[in-house]
Amino acid sequence: MKIADQWFRDILGLLYQRRTATRGEIIHSTGLNPACVSLTIQHLLKSGTIQCVGERRSTGGRKREVLKLNSEAGYFVVVDLEGTRVRVGLADFLGNIRYRWEEEIDLRQQYDVRRVLKGVEMIRRSLEGPARRRLIAAGVSYTGLMDQQGRVTAVNLGWKDYPLRRSIEESLAMPVFYANDGHCKILAERWGGVAENCPNCVYILAGVGIGIGCFVDGHLLEGHDGMAGELGHLTMNHSPGDRCNCGKTGCLEAIVSSPNIVRQYLELSGRPAEDPRGHPVTEVFAMAREGDSDALAVMDRAGRALGLALSHLVNILNPQLIVLGGDLIHGHDLLLSIIREELARHCAPKLADHLILRVSSLGHDGGLKGAAALAFLNSSQDRALLRRMTGPAPPEDSPGEGRTKEPLTVKLKIGGLRRKKKGLITS
Amino acid sequence: MKIADQWFRDILGLLYQRRTATRGEIIHSTGLNPACVSLTIQHLLKSGTIQCVGERRSTGGRKREVLKLNSEAGYFVVVDLEGTRVRVGLADFLGNIRYRWEEEIDLRQQYDVRRVLKGVEMIRRSLEGPARRRLIAAGVSYTGLMDQQGRVTAVNLGWKDYPLRRSIEESLAMPVFYANDGHCKILAERWGGVAENCPNCVYILAGVGIGIGCFVDGHLLEGHDGMAGELGHLTMNHSPGDRCNCGKTGCLEAIVSSPNIVRQYLELSGRPAEDPRGHPVTEVFAMAREGDSDALAVMDRAGRALGLALSHLVNILNPQLIVLGGDLIHGHDLLLSIIREELARHCAPKLADHLILRVSSLGHDGGLKGAAALAFLNSSQDRALLRRMTGPAPPEDSPGEGRTKEPLTVKLKIGGLRRKKKGLITS
Numbered sequence: 134m135k136i137a138d139q140w141f142r143d144i145l146g147l148l149y150q151r152r153t154a155t156r157g158e159i160i161h162s163t164g165l166n167p168a169c170v171s172l173t174i175q176h177l178l179k180s181g182t183i184q185c186v187g188e189r190r191s192t193g194g195r196k197r198e199v200l201k202l203n204s205e206a207g208y209f210v211v212v213d214l215e216g217t218r219v220r221v222g223l224a225d226f227l228g229n230i231r232y233r234w235e236e237e238i239d240l241r242q243q244y245d246v247r248r249v250l251k252g253v254e255m256i257r258r259s260l261e262g263p264a265r266r267r268l269i270a271a272g273v274s275y276t277g278l279m280d281q282q283g284r285v286t287a288v289n290l291g292w293k294d295y296p297l298r299r300s301i302e303e304s305l306a307m308p309v310f311y312a313n314d315g316h317c318k319i320l321a322e323r324w325g326g327v328a329e330n331c332p333n334c335v336y337i338l339a340g341v342g343i344g345i346g347c348f349v350d351g352h353l354l355e356g357h358d359g360m361a362g363e364l365g366h367l368t369m370n371h372s373p374g375d376r377c378n379c380g381k382t383g384c385l386e387a388i389v390s391s392p393n394i395v396r397q398y399l400e401l402s403g404r405p406a407e408d409p410r411g412h413p414v415t416e417v418f419a420m421a422r423e424g425d426s427d428a429l430a431v432m433d434r435a436g437r438a439l440g441l442a443l444s445h446l447v448n449i450l451n452p453q454l455i456v457l458g459g460d461l462i463h464g465h466d467l468l469l470s471i472i473r474e475e476l477a478r479h480c481a482p483k484l485a486d487h488l489i490l491r492v493s494s495l496g497h498d499g500g501l502k503g504a505a506a507l508a509f510l511n512s513s514q515d516r517a518l519l520r521r522m523t524g525p526a527p528p529e530d531s532p533g534e535g536r537t538k539e540p541l542t543v544k545l546k547i548g549g550l551r552r553k554k555k556g557l558i559t560s
Numbered sequence: 561m562k563i564a565d566q567w568f569r570d571i572l573g574l575l576y577q578r579r580t581a582t583r584g585e586i587i588h589s590t591g592l593n594p595a596c597v598s599l600t601i602q603h604l605l606k607s608g609t610i611q612c613v614g615e616r617r618s619t620g621g622r623k624r625e626v627l628k629l630n631s632e633a634g635y636f637v638v639v640d641l642e643g644t645r646v647r648v649g650l651a652d653f654l655g656n657i658r659y660r661w662e663e664e665i666d667l668r669q670q671y672d673v674r675r676v677l678k679g680v681e682m683i684r685r686s687l688e689g690p691a692r693r694r695l696i697a698a699g700v701s702y703t704g705l706m707d708q709q710g711r712v713t714a715v716n717l718g719w720k721d722y723p724l725r726r727s728i729e730e731s732l733a734m735p736v737f738y739a740n741d742g743h744c745k746i747l748a749e750r751w752g753g754v755a756e757n758c759p760n761c762v763y764i765l766a767g768v769g770i771g772i773g774c775f776v777d778g779h780l781l782e783g784h785d786g787m788a789g790e791l792g793h794l795t796m797n798h799s800p801g802d803r804c805n806c807g808k809t810g811c812l813e814a815i816v817s818s819p820n821i822v823r824q825y826l827e828l829s830g831r832p833a834e835d836p837r838g839h840p841v842t843e844v845f846a847m848a849r850e851g852d853s854d855a856l857a858v859m860d861r862a863g864r865a866l867g868l869a870l871s872h873l874v875n876i877l878n879p880q881l882i883v884l885g886g887d888l889i890h891g892h893d894l895l896l897s898i899i900r901e902e903l904a905r906h907c908a909p910k911l912a913d914h915l916i917l918r919v920s921s922l923g924h925d926g927g928l929k930g931a932a933a934l935a936f937l938n939s940s941q942d943r944a945l946l947r948r949m950t951g952p953a954p955p956e957d958s959p960g961e962g963r964t965k966e967p968l969t970v971k972l973k974i975g976g977l978r979r980k981k982k983g984l985i986t987s
Contacts, residue, residue: 134561137593166564278909286909333784345876349788355777356878357760358910363875366908368868370797379909441795445872448790449772451783481793482713482806483705483785 140165140173141523142513148183148202149228149509150324155189155197174200180525182206202226207522208264209508210253210271210307213500214297215314216289216341219244220497221252223260224272224505228324230498232256243291250304269521271309272508273301274317274500276342278360283311288378289341308518310511314338315362316353317503318495319346322456324506326495333452336493337364339439340459342378343386346503349450365390367442374400388438391460394431401427418464436468440475447480447488458493465492567592567600568950569940575610575629576655576936577751582616582624601627607952609633609653629653634949635691636935637680637698637734640927641724642741643716643768646671647924648679650687651699651932655751657925659683670718677731696948698736699935700728701744701927703769705787710738715805716768735945737938741765742789743780744930745922746773749883751933753922760879763920764791766866767886769805770813773930776877792817794869801827815865818887821858828854845891863895867902874907874915885920892919 143163148154154162160170177183183206187199206226213220222233234252238244257265275297277287283298301309312320319336322328328336332351338344343365347354354361364385369375371383375393378386387393391414398417399407420428443455457465469490476485493499512518570590575581581589587597604610605627613628631652638657640647649660661679665671684692702724704714710725728736739747746763749755755763759778765771770792774781781788791812796802798810802820805813814820818841825844826834847855870882884892896917903912920926939945 134595135593137591137596139591139593142591164564164566164569166562166566168561169564280910347876349776350779350782352777352779354877357880358878358914360908360911361776361876361878363878363908363911366875367872368906381906445794446876448793449774449788449873449876450781451785451788451790453784479795479808481705481787481790483707484787484790487785 134169134172136173136176137169138516138519140169141177141519144170144173144177145182145202145513145522146510148200149506150330152227153186153199153201155199157197159200177523180206180523182523204229205264205267207267207269207512208260209269209505209512210256210305211501211504211508212249212253212271212273213314213317213504214244214246214249214273214275214287214290215500216276216287219249220501221249221256222501223256224501224508226509228502228505228509230501230505233498233501235497238290241289241291243295246295246297246300247304250301253305268307269518270307270508270512271301271305272317272504272506272511273297273309273311274314274504274507275311276314276344279311279313281358308512308515310507312359312503312507313344313346313362314500314503315344315346316355317346317507318458318493318499319348319456319503320353320506320510321495321499321503322458322493323348325502326499327456327491327493328454331454333450334454334456335446335450335452336456336458337439337443338459339389339457339461340391343390345446347450347452349452354450364442364446367445369438369442385438385442389435389442389461394435397431397434398428401430414460415463418467421464421467432464432467433471436471437475439468440472441479443472444476444479444485447476447484451484452488454489454491456491456493458495458499462492561596561599563600563603564596565943565946567596568604568946571597571600571604572609572629572940572949573937575627576933577757579654580613580626580628582626584624586627604950607633607950609950631656632691632694634694634696634939635687636696636932636939637683637732638928638931638935639676639680639698639700640741640744640931641671641673641676641700641702641714641717642927643703643714646676647928648676648683649928650683651928651935653936655929655932655936657928657932660925660928662924665717668716668718670722673722673724673727674731677728680732695734696945697734697935697939698728698732699744699931699933699938700724700736700738701741701931701934702738703741703771706738706740708785735939735942737934739786739930739934740771740773740789741927741930742771742773743782744773744934745885745920745926746775746883746930747780747933747937748922748926748930749885749920750775752929753926754883754918754920755881758881760877761881761883762873762877762879763883763885764866764870765886766816766884766888767818770817772873774877774879776879781877791869791873794872796865796869812865812869816862816869816888821862824858824861825855828857841887842890845894848891848894859891859894860898863898864902866895867899868906870899871903871906871912874903874911878911879915881916881918883918883920885922885926889919 147162160167183200184203185198186201188196189199204225204227209224211222211224218235218237220235222230225231275285277285279285284294285292285297315338322336328334334348336346345362345364366384368383369385375383375387377384392409394414394417395409395412417428421432574589587594610627611630612625614626615623616626631654633653636651638649638651645662645664647662649657652658704712706712711721712719712724742765749763755761761775763773772789772791793811795810796812802810802814804811819836821841821844822836822839844855848859
């Protein structure tokens with residue numbers, strides 16, 4: 134019998150999310166026929182895509198093999214085009230970030246994406262031949278909005294209809310999957326962060342901009358044009374000064390984003406002419422903690438606006454968990470109680486009762502891990518890439534028996550990116 | 561080889577949504593292995609669950625059988641507990657409403673659900689024995705909010721924590737599936753209404769209350785507690801008089817629902833003491849059409865509030881289509897242009913550009929058809945019910961060859977419901 138692509142997808146997807154599973158658990162969770170599961174597992178073990186990592190004894194004493202994805206079965210190039218930094222890395226089959234580079238960017242100066250491509254090329258060249266042949270695809274997390282033609286508009290990267298997809302695909306000889314930073318962050322939180330195995334959860338990326346990523350009933354919310362999650366552009370009660378980068382006035386982002394918190398503080402404290410970009414938002418947080426009334430008023434306004442906008446989100450999506458991420462997590466001690474108060478006030482009856490509000494714990498790797506999840510999940514949906522994920526290692530790979538895939542060996546050199554680069558960090 | 565439940569589910573689900581499909585189309589759309597599809601189709605044809613309804617010739621001249629669900633393969637009892645009426649009916653395997661009763665209810669008087677059960681019992685008794693054995697499950701569309709214990713709070717039905725699930729399940733000897741009216745309406749629109757095959761769409765039920773049902777990326781949005789879609793309780797800019805039934809002030813529902821449109825009109829025209837329930841909302845629509853400035857002001861406020869709330873929804877979900885339903889569709893000539901204007905003003909860049917706004921065309925059967933879709937889809941997810949949907953007809957059914965399922969014969973008597981009943985309508 135021929136193994137159907139869907140059996141591979143269901144089993145890889147389950148092992149990716151649950152980390153480990155027995156044959157019985159796979160049958161139970163996927164609803165697949167036991168014979169199909171056995172056949173598929175046999176194939177995946179033989180190809181080195183999955184491994185048996187131990188045994189579990191059931192109450193009846195029967196041994197059950199515990200299965201796991203083989204971290205070395207394939208690699209993904211991952212890119213995080215964040216609002217203030219750019220990161221490039223290599224992720225293994227389990228989404229671990231094995232190598233990474235990063236560099237700061239000059240805000241609002243047009244960022245040249247060829248810098249990223251140089252980093253990717255360096256990773257590729259530095260990989261041993263056999264490992265290089267196991268590069269499956271790339272995942273890119275970007276800030277801003279991408280249109281149907283793959284052009285990105287992102288104020289912080291200085292991009293207006295910047296041909297991101299074309300630029301990357303011209304240079305990168307592998308399939309590339311894209312998602313905005315909010316989407317990538319919730320993918321990362323769900324696989325290894327505070328939202329693990331939570332089917333209804335939202336990640337709020339509150340920093341230079343405001344974006345979200347949502348899982349609803351176990352699915353990543355994408356929307357008709359892949360543009361779901363524009364929480365930052367909900368029109369709120371506003372003052373004339375709340376002008377948004379998008380051209381509208383009164384967007385949530387024009388009240389709650391880091392530069393706008395600084396702007397409001399400067400306005401309130403009588404320094405409206407100063408450039409908000411000259412002050413990090415953490416200065417306002419520090420002033421508020423010292424009891425500065427202007428800083429407290431700005432934080433109160435931001436917290437209430439964010440709380441009201443989140444109540445709209447909760448009324449519409451009914452999530453179990455909201456994860457706060459981005460620069461604003463450094464002010465969570467000032468914001469969370471206000472947000473909770475507004476949620477309780479504005480949510481429909483019962484919807485806020487069991488809602489959990491937490492701060493992200495992923496740190497700087499969130500975008501890269503999300504890009505890895507994106508690449509893994511999308512590759513498994515593509516017939517040709519699925520063949521590569523589930524097929525045997527390339528023949529040169531292990532001349533001995535041609536069955537196992539050896540751990541990654543990599544010779545990475547530092548260099549090639551611009552002066553501000555932070556160098557190579559191995560995990 | 562044993563046929564896996566998932567193969568049945570995938571094929572039944574596809575035929576339910578697409579109405580007809582060839583074997584090749586099924587293989588393409590489900591991603592199932594061709595051998596599995598052939599085996600499953602063979603089984604379903606033999607059991608009478610599906611039928612071959614013709615042939616399609618491909619360009620190469622090869623004949624391809626066109627498959628369709630057999631409308632008589634199973635029946636569902638459907639109930640629509642709407643805000644102003646209650647409907648009970650019988651749906652066939654294709655979601656056609658074959659028989660229905662309905663009655664008006666006394667608004668805010670506690671509705672006794674045993675009335676519905678009497679109607680259901682009558683349908684059951686009136687069915688011929690073989691057809692009665694093909695009753696698979698029931699679907700119930702309710703207004704209001706259901707808690708985890710199955711208790712419903714619905715102001716118009718006079719219910720506060722009313723034990724709906726317990727009351728129905730005590731009397732009805734079949735599995736029952738529940739969803740609120742918004743969810744049921746979008747299910748109905750997606751299978752045969754204006755949202756057919758649209759994976760990202762929203763139904764706005766704007767009448768005595770405001771509810772929504774959403775499909776996101778092809779999935780019905782349910783949320784953590786099944787309570788997603790509380791658009792009616794988004795807090796809007798409000799006046800002190802905008803008190804909502806939920807206890808909050810300023811909910812969208814307190815501005816845009818039919819009774820509140822009437823209330824605002826009475827307040828503006830200097831008759832604040834009158835009971836809004838004494839006037840249908842269509843009176844206000846008529847006054848606005850005649851140029852009455854108070855009526856026009858109320859419609860303008862309602863349209864702008866609904867437009868702003870919908871812009872929040874669009875920013876979060878990025879739908880392709882919004883379907884307007886409920887009482888307010890009778891005022892769509894007054895509302896749609898205002899709603900469109902507000903959507904264009906408040907949506908994030910590009911999100912409103914290709915958004916389609918339409919008026920529902922389902923009419924009064926929307927709730928029953930939605931309940932039928934709900935029952936069909938949920939039954940196929942339940943192992944025991946799936947066996948009944950895909951198994952052979954009961955032996956007494958067709959003593960001749962035991963393979964086909966005969967069309968429904970039913971002897972329905974009028975009566976049994978209360979005086980206001982509208983009698984039996986056959987379609």
